[in-house]
Amino acid sequence: MRDVSIIGVGMTRFGKFEDRDMKDLGREAVWTALNDAGVGIKDIQVAYVANAVGQQLTELKGTIGQHVLTSAGIFGIPVINVENACTGGSTSLRGAYLEVASGNADVALAVGVEKLFCGDSAKSAQTMAAGTIYAKFGFMFVALYALQLKKWMAASGATKLHFAKVAAKNKYNGSLNPYAQFQKAMTVEQILESRVVAEPLTQFMCSTMADGAAAAIVCSSDIAKKISQKYPIQIAACELVSGTYNIPGEEHEEITTRAALKAYEKAGIGPEDVQVVEVHDAMSPAELRMYEELHLCKPGEAGMMIDEGHTTLTGRIPVNPSGGLAAKGHPISATGLAQVYEVVTQMRGEAGKRQVTNNPKVGLVENAGGWTMDDNAACAVTILKK
Numbered sequence: 001m002r003d004v005s006i007i008g009v010g011m012t013r014f015g016k017f018e019d020r021d022m023k024d025l026g027r028e029a030v031w032t033a034l035n036d037a038g039v040g041i042k043d044i045q046v047a048y049v050a051n052a053v054g055q056q057l058t059e060l061k062g063t064i065g066q067h068v069l070t071s072a073g074i075f076g077i078p079v080i081n082v083e084n085a086c087t088g089g090s091t092s093l094r095g096a097y098l099e100v101a102s103g104n105a106d107v108a109l110a111v112g113v114e115k116l117f118c119g120d121s122a123k124s125a126q127t128m129a130a131g132t133i134y135a136k137f138g139f140m141f142v143a144l145y146a147l148q149l150k151k152w153m154a155a156s157g158a159t160k161l162h163f164a165k166v167a168a169k170n171k172y173n174g175s176l177n178p179y180a181q182f183q184k185a186m187t188v189e190q191i192l193e194s195r196v197v198a199e200p201l202t203q204f205m206c207s208t209m210a211d212g213a214a215a216a217i218v219c220s221s222d223i224a225k226k227i228s229q230k231y232p233i234q235i236a237a238c239e240l241v242s243g244t245y246n247i248p249g250e251e252h253e254e255i256t257t258r259a260a261l262k263a264y265e266k267a268g269i270g271p272e273d274v275q276v277v278e279v280h281d282a283m284s285p286a287e288l289r290m291y292e293e294l295h296l297c298k299p300g301e302a303g304m305m306i307d308e309g310h311t312t313l314t315g316r317i318p319v320n321p322s323g324g325l326a327a328k329g330h331p332i333s334a335t336g337l338a339q340v341y342e343v344v345t346q347m348r349g350e351a352g353k354r355q356v357t358n359n360p361k362v363g364l365v366e367n368a369g370g371w372t373m374d375d376n377a378a379c380a381v382t383i384l385k386k
Contacts, residue, residue, distance in 0.1 A: 006218050012028045051083065182328075235384060279294070294366060
């Protein structure tokens, strides 16, 4: 297997764009990534395009990837359409990575694109909830997060104040991110006083739907050294796992932990080596659980991590410098690649006002989605090295 590097990344701003369709959004992300990499459309040999709900909410059906790439001027190459709930963007990156690692292609493209605003927000919410077998019972992910977090609070000692602190951190980061849907800092008090959605979650702890797209271009590391305009970022691991059943009386290893341990082993590092992180925090407080599940701290220490500022932009291990999903927005399949965009940008030192201060050489992206009986349906952990 060959070493693989990211040589170009691109994304749109996330938000509500009534005048833009998926082709328009995807085209912008693809061309931004091409320009960032310094390559042309003829250099792309294969593409993986992720989309979760386009067939239900837009006029495009079946071959969404081909429609998006044709709009960007890319024809004739193999195009693989990916549907893997919120993990779609990371899954498309994994596909592109494996094409290059195996030697099947030298340069590959990964894209995630989503159009969630369709004039009927209830329809969009119902479609998103369909990623679980419980949708027919009125299931919504915010309720699941609330139940999980209340259980975790009892076990960890975390409080609602900790939840508000992590949300305030991310709102501040998002206020510095020109690609974020919401660019307004908020205080802990404002977050706690916002309306309760599902106890203990308040309105400003929760992510919202968004339109948007993100893309990454990968190639063999040997070629990257010759053609990359910027410092190539190596994909040291890109591990994908699926959910398991929680059997009463048996210890259950969280899906995030299973994916992370595989990624650490593949990359030949430990969690102590990670210096910048993007996690899938559809509800901001879930970030705290990720500290423990990714082994960034010991069980019971997540509250201390946020209290002592270890995960801020100037902290020891910044987490969600992009603002996370509650500030940046969540266009399902675009989210994973937007997380990659952020970590690559931070590792290059190109993040501007939100640039982390610890000069990161190792970054991690965690991206989970869907729900089966007892677990997320899928989780990907990607480790990047400078």
